[in-house]
Amino acid sequence: MNNKKTLMGSSIILAMATSLCCIGPLLAIVAGTSGLASNFKFLEPFRPYLIGITGLVLVVAWYQQLRTVAKKEIDCACDTDEKPAFWKGKIWLMTITVFALAMLAFPYYAQSLYPKQEAKGQTNFFASQDVKEINIPVVGMTCSGCEAHIEHEVNGLDGIIMVKADYQKANAQIMYDPAKTTRDAIVNAILKTGYTIKDQ
Incomplete structure (x- = not known):
């Protein structure tokens, strides 16, 4: 049973580590320390391996869970009123599995969790005749959560009319x-997020 607990705990830790590079920026914004977000981007190259290990750990945990139930049924055909502990049951393992899958998918829905923030300059957009557009190459973005992090930080500046970050193109259009x-x-606002700017 101790081995089963270890597997369940490992799957939670691995699943969270898999998406920590995307969870970190969101938590940092909520905590008001957005510069700390870049501390977790070193995990991104290991994401495929962490996903694989998480899946393997969950498969082994489910195998052990189902094998233990089958073995008990074979060993004892007698009726018993003893219920297994919640932490050792299928419901808890199912909860862990759903949580792990939610963490693995986090980069795909992270941007929807960022607070909605309109650019401060949008209301005066037509009042100004001199509007500039720049394209800044940003290094380190790996998912839509990274895009939302940069957009959130830049939109906090006065005079911003539009900002669109794109992790696939590795740039921010402003x-x-x-x-x-x-x-x-x-x-400086982009650098504050922890991402770097190419050729700077």
Whole structure:
């Protein structure tokens, strides 16, 4: 039974580690320390291996769970009122499995969890005649959660009209009012998230 607990605990830890590079930025924004988010991006190259190990651990845990139940039924055909502990049962293992799958899929729905934030300059967009558009190459984004992290940070600046980060293209496209903010301020906001900017 101790081995089963170890497998269940391992699957939770592995599943969380698999998506920690995406969970970290969201937790950092909630905590108000967005610069800490980059501390977890080192895990991204290991994600495929962590997914595989998580799946293997869950398969072994389910195999042991189902084998233990079958063995008890064979060993004892007598009726017993003794219920197994909740932590050792199928319901708990099912809960862990669902949680692990939710963590593995986190990068695909992370952006929907970020607080909705409109760019501060959108309301005065047509008032300014001098609007600049820049394209900044950003290194380190790995999922839509990373995009949302950068967009959230840049949208916090005055004079931002539009920001669209794209992890596949490794860039952030930004429209802003140069009377209210500067390219340097935008670059600093991106750097504050922990991602780096190419050729800087």
